[in-house]
Amino acid sequence: MNTQKLDLLGVGIGPFNLSIAALASTKSALSTLFLERKKEFAWHPGLLLNDAKMQTSYLKDLVTGIDPTNPYSFLNYLVEQHKLYPFIASGQSVISRLEFSHYLSWAAHSLANTRFDQNVQSIEFDGDLFSIETDNQCYQSKHLVVGTGMQxxxxxxxxxxxxxxxxxxxxxxxxxxxxxxxxxxxxxxxxxxxxxxxxxxxxxxxxxxxxxxxxxxxxxxxxDESCFTDQYFMPDYVDGFYQLAQQTKNSEVSRQKLTSDxxxxxxxxxxxxxxxxxxxxxxxxxxxxxxxxxxxxxxxxxxxxxxxxxxxxxxxxxxxxxxxxxxxCTGYSRALPACLSELAKQIPLNPQGLPELCPDFSVKWPGASRNHIYMVNAGIHSHGIAEPQLSLATWRAAKILNHASGQNLYDIEPAEAVVDWGLNAIEQTEQRLAALGS
Ligand SMILES: Cc1cc2nc3c(=O)[nH]c(=O)nc-3n(C[C@H](O)[C@H](O)[C@H](O)COP(=O)(O)OP(=O)(O)OC[C@H]3O[C@@H](n4cnc5c(N)ncnc54)[C@H](O)[C@@H]3O)c2cc1C
CATH class of the missing domain: 3.50.50.60 (FAD/NAD(P)-binding domain)
Structure with a gap:
């Protein structure tokens, strides 16, 4: 059995890892591959009810927020499916979950860096590379990105x-x-x-x-979908939120519950x-x-x-x-996926049994100086209410790719904000600490 070697291997192909796969597909800086245990793409298939609608705009797709020229945008999906003009005439501002799921499936099966029917069973670390085993394949990777969703x-x-x-x-x-x-x-x-x-x-x-x-x-x-509520789903707010004390973060997240629930x-x-x-x-x-x-x-x-x-x-x-x-209809919870149980012995876990995340979504662990483990949809209590949502998935994907490659592959500078939150962004905090040190 050939062992394929990669720079970044993704576990799970839901929309969040799919966004990383799509943004990585047009850059040659990193070799990437994303593995999914299902035989074909499916997005919460048990809740794909005929008349269920998205909570978020179709512009919050896999790539548009960062790179609208990427071929895996929702608008390009409409063009390739020869339905852009009928779509425009429909006047929809919010689309059905069924159509968004068709779009995700189109992207997942068009990308060259996705592979299905790959149930990741175990992941080990030998001090240099991660070894990833599925039911029928072995892979090695310098970095990992875990996108296995919630239970x-x-x-x-x-x-x-x-x-x-x-x-x-x-x-x-x-x-x-x-x-x-x-x-x-x-x-x-x-x-x-x-x-x-x-x-x-x-x-x-x-x-x-x-x-x-x-x-x-x-x-x-x-x-709560007002335009000011939407400011919580913007990069400048996430950067500022990250700097808050943990207790403050927890109470803000529960206070903001209705912005996504x-x-x-x-x-x-x-x-x-x-x-x-x-x-x-x-x-x-x-x-x-x-x-x-x-x-x-x-x-x-x-x-x-x-x-x-x-x-x-x-x-x-x-x-x-x-x-x-x-x-x-009692919701979802976060837990470390079983395939990480061996690796988890080397990772400090918080009282909820989850790793702590750095601002760039990488796990704080002893091997982090060389090998990064990124986690998506795992940081609501570190990065805030936008974490389990589509709104910033593409910004997070770009941030992870920039960090893993050590290059500025994508411009992730936040837009000038409408609201002054009075929260220090990460860079400001770093500048302040540097000034104190000098
Ligand atoms: C019904 C529903 C509707 C939603 N609608 C919206 C919305 O309109 N707007 C919005 O912003 N958010 C919405 N969300 C929230 C969020 O966007 C979704 O939950 C989204 O699917 C999260 O993506 P994910 O990639 O983290 O996880 P998932 O979509 O759950 O994907 C994880 C994938 O990992 C795979 N996997 C798990 N373990 C392994 C393994 N060991 N090996 C290989 N593969 C593995 C799973 O099979 C799965 O396909 C919705 C959530 C739900 C439940």
Whole structure:
């Protein structure tokens, strides 16, 4: 078996590593290869619901923010697919997730530096190079970039119930459940809960008998998508945020939750108008209920279905609902991927079991003077709320490529900012420290 040697090897091909692959593809400074365990590209396939929309602009694609002349832009995808003019005529400012997924798949399978059906099993370091083993290949690389995404999060007391009738929403479209005549409980009030509610309401999986939508949040809450909120998703803010004390960062990230975890206004309005029509125009008997301020505390199963025990966040009253099917829209969590377990013995981990990241997204570890391990979608508590989002993925990709190559391959200077955050950017802090030292 031939061992291919690379400068930078990527584990996982989601949009974030794909952005690095696309920007690297037009530069010869680094040899790169990105490995994906799936046989072909798929973007959250269990949630590719027909009418689900993107939360972000199509200009926040793999490359445009840094290099709009790169061939892997969304606009070039439209041109190559001969649909640019019909697209313009459609007047869409926000596109469907299905179309964005088609675009990502087109890029992933057109790039020469991607390889599928490569499940990375283990990564070891011999003091000089990383050795990467998949089920059927070995590779060596000077640097790594880990882009393995996040894992579906299921409350511990739900785990024993996971089955065809109780599952995480990330599996919905893959399981294709027949929900005809069923009482369904949707747990979780974020964008996924809203997408699932809307599609169940529209009978995408059969004519549902009853829907209970349960959310711990104090209302069905909107995405905060104002132009000033968008300033959090800009390089100057990320650079400044990085300098804050850890406790301050944590509280800022939780305060800014609705800037990425709220529900888009279009989606909310679409749902509300359906509800209005159903209740006040069609005068249908009650078959759905929206219950904010309720926390699912426990659940039990019998031949009559699931009993879900809820606690009210304001009154602390306990209530119970019954369901035949429970769909958990309970989010995602971060964990170190299994393929890093051997390497992790050499990496200092924080109390959450994750490595600390430098400003350039490289891991702080003893081998870092020569060999870098970059991580994407792993630094919300170091780099801020933009980390798990598409908005700055291409800027982060360029920053990683500049750092790994030791060259200024891409111009990553932040644009002049509209808001003065009063936060020192990294360069300013370095200048201040240098001045103090002189
Ligand atoms: C339903 C949904 C919709 C979203 N919509 C938006 C949006 O509109 N706008 C926005 O800004 N953000 C959105 N996000 C957030 C974010 O952009 C996405 O989650 C994005 O997919 C994150 O990309 P990623 O590359 O980190 O991970 P992923 O897309 O999860 O990709 C990781 C890949 O790594 C592979 N992998 C894992 N382990 C291995 C291994 N050992 N070997 C090989 N391959 C491996 C996996 O198979 C997977 O393909 C959305 C998230 C979800 C869940």
């Amino acid at each position: 579906p999060q299921v409350p511990a007391f739900c785990e024993p119930h996971i089955s065809n009738s109780c599952f995480h929403a990330s599996e919905l479209a893959l399981r294709k459940p027949n929900l005809s005549g069923k009482r369904v409980a949707i747990i979780g009030g974020g964008q996924t809960g809203a997408d699932v509610f809307q599609h169940l309401f529209d009978n995408t999986f059969g004519e549902v008998k009853e829907i209970n939508w349960i959310s711990r949040r104090s209302n069905i809450e909107a995405l 709220g529900i888009t206004n279009d989606c909310l309005q679409g749902i509300y108008q359906r509800l209005y029509h159903d209740r006040f125009v069609l005068n249908k008997p009650s078959w759905w209920s929206i219950q904010p301020n309720r926390t699912l505390m426990s659940m039990a199963h019998s031949e009559l279905g699931y009993k879900l025990h809820l606690e009210h966040g304001l009154t602390h009253d306990n209530t119970q609902i019954n369901a035949d099917v429970v769909i958990l």
